[in-house]
Amino acid sequence: MGYKELLKINSYRNLFVGQVLSDIGNWLTYIIIISIFTYQWNLPPSKLALLTIFISIPWIVLSPFSGIFSDMFDRKKIMVVCDFLRALLVILPIFFQSYWAILLIITLIHSTAVFFEPSKQSAIKELVPEQGLIKANSLSQLSSELSKIVAPSIGGLVLFFGNTSIAFILNFICFLLSASLLLKLPHLKIQEQPKKEVKVNIHGLLSGFKFIVSRSKLLLSVISMFFITFFIFIIDSFIALWSKGVGIPSSLFPLLISAIGVGSLIGAIVVGKFGERISPIKLNLFSILVVGLLFSIIGLSGELFELHFVFWLCIWSIIALVGSAVPISFAVVLQTQTPSHLMGRVYSASESITNIPMFIAPLLGAWLINLIGIGYVFLSVGFFFVLFTTIGLFFVQNRGAHDKQTELDVV
Known part of the structure; x- marks a missing residue:
């Protein structure tokens, strides 16, 4: 299966484009916040290090719970809700300009990402034939790497013009667009029903x-x-x-x-x-x-x-x-x-x-x-x-x- 055949699958194409928008939104949030901490607020290294720690905590602590939710509920609905929540969360730094408030917001954003990712990985498995998985996952990696180039470029322009609120509004739009694309996916309920209920x-x-x-x-x-x-x-x-x-x-x-x-x-x-x-x-x-x-x-x-x-x-x-x-x-x-x-x-x-x-x-x-x-x-x-x-x-x-x-x- 080639890339063209893979992207002809409408449901997978919507998932992939939604992922691209989400990846750009995630990296743009990080670039702008680390720039604010470093260049505008002149924070010491110890406080910069806390940003990485607060980002990692949800991935370690909440991941087992997010996996259970992904296996219990419709994965399409989980991804859509997560993107809507992230859209709301990414505009909060415009209104809450304090160090600890932004750390809390970042933690909440990554907490929603923790619940998004297992459902996305499961959706790829459900929507793509097995012979197309290597290409589907290479496109996911391509999306991740492209976002590391596109997001800093957008962030650089935003910082050049000096209005960081624009970046948070762009993030808001990215996640809303992603959610709207994911709404077009079929319902992703578990086809193989286990004999025991997931608890x-x-x-x-x-x-x-x-x-x-x-x-x-x-x-x-x-x-x-x-x-x-x-x-x-x-x-x-x-x-x-x-x-x-x-x-x-x-x-x-x-x-x-x-x-x-x-x-x-x-x-x-x-x-x-x-x-x-x-x-x-x-x-x-x-x-x-x-x-x-x-x-x-x-x-x-x-x-x-x-x-x-x-x-x-x-x-x-x-x-x-x-x-x-x-x-x-x-x-x-x-x-x-x-x-x-x-x-x-x-x-x-x-x-x-x-x-x-x-x-x-x-x-x-x-x-x-x-x-x-x-x-x-x-x-x-x-x-x-x-x-x-x-x-x-x-x-x-x-x-x-x-x-x-x-x-x-x-x-």
């Missing part, structure tokens, strides 16, 4: 985690996603520090970041076009393996050799290009390994696990850099990626393809 209790909250543990490929994918998120967060905040250490001038650093963005965009397209030729779990592990090798090269730079800036642009572009396969393949594994009536809970459980690194990884990265230096941190991360994926590929190659059929035990 909001401890058993229901843990059912997604239990199912992940029961499926070897799914468990391996979640573990790999956890570790790559953990180690990426260790070094993500310190790319500028590495750049300075290898002699890249500050005037060229934005080009390095742009190269990462371009690589991610190209990667999403390439994976969508050719990713079906390899199984999703192997694609996931091979991608992490290549990223690990390139991180090792970065770690050795400055210690054993030096490279021209053009080579660094190429290396970081390739890292982004190859790395874009990781979330795409992870989403496909999740959708193909999970039955429809468990999709919300399993996706939410995976989100709870893979968002934990947001709390501890940056602090650990800072401590390790002070202890052994940034070059050896990159080298250590690269070595771990290579070791982990080698073991993972050996496991996938030698393990039988049969998983325990335990859906009824975890419902």
